[in-house]
């Protein structure tokens with residue numbers, strides 16, 4: 001018997017997004033192509049305004065393309081789908097729902113009995129280490145805990161693809177490292193395809209299999225770096241590859257930022 005094909009393949013082909021803003025056309029995403037292999041972890045890094053969030057929102061089905069195509073497992077993206085989970089920097093939790101209420105709300109679109117919904121939500125909270133806080137409201141949780149609820153909410157729907165837009169950008173360094181470790185553990189156990197946008201070179205190098213570097217707007221992929229460093233990785237235990245890749249990314253990103261000192 002043949003194994004079923006792994007899920008979570010994303011194919012982006014000449015995808016472009018143009019917005020009309022105050023009577024002017026803004027090319028938010030220039031035609032761009034890429035593939036995300038099932039169970040891979042890809043980071044995207046690039047200067048502010050180059051189109052990273054626009055790309056993510058297009059894959060998520062929130063922003064329609066004005067050119068090209070995006071498909072998940074062979075099906076064209078035509079709007080948000082439970083197969084694709086999204087997490088942003090802002091917690092975006094409902095303050096009037098408890099932690100478990102927030103996770104359950106995300107499951108409302110599934111035809112699922114109430115008791116099962118509660119159980120699935122509880123499992124997701126346990127997966128992010130927050131089972132004990134299920135009855136707390138967002139206002140009674142720390143920033144890191146709120147972001148863990150947001151992650152649980154995304155995971156509860158069991159997406160094949162997880163899109164993350166600077167999800168840990170607002171967290172302090174310690175909490176951020178804890179969240180990175182949590183995410184990697186979940187990725188390794190679930191084998192979800194991850195697309196992770198970050199401004200942080202070290203975060204990209206610690207987390208991903210591959211880093212795609214975008215140029216300033218109109219953004220294009222200017223480099224693709226495969227990360228061979230052994231896992232588990234940490235910023236405290238860097239190897240020669242890490243140092244070389246960090247230098248390569250710094251050079252590319254500085255090149256796009258006229259305010260920075262010249263690179264060598």
Ligand SMILES: Nc1ncnc2c1ncn2[C@@H]1O[C@H](COP(=O)(O)OP(=O)(O)OP(=O)(O)O)[C@@H](O)[C@H]1O
Pocket residue numbers: 019020021026027028029046047048049050051052053054055217
């Ligand atoms: N809804 C919109 N209407 C008009 N222009 C938009 C809209 N959304 C984004 N843009 C423009 O598209 C370009 C790309 O924006 P985007 O948010 O994708 O950048 P980004 O790479 O995510 O930047 P950052 O790193 O600051 O988050 C910017 O010039 C932005 O002003």
Ligand SMILES: [Mg+2]
Pocket residue numbers: 052053054165
């Ligand atoms: Mg952005």
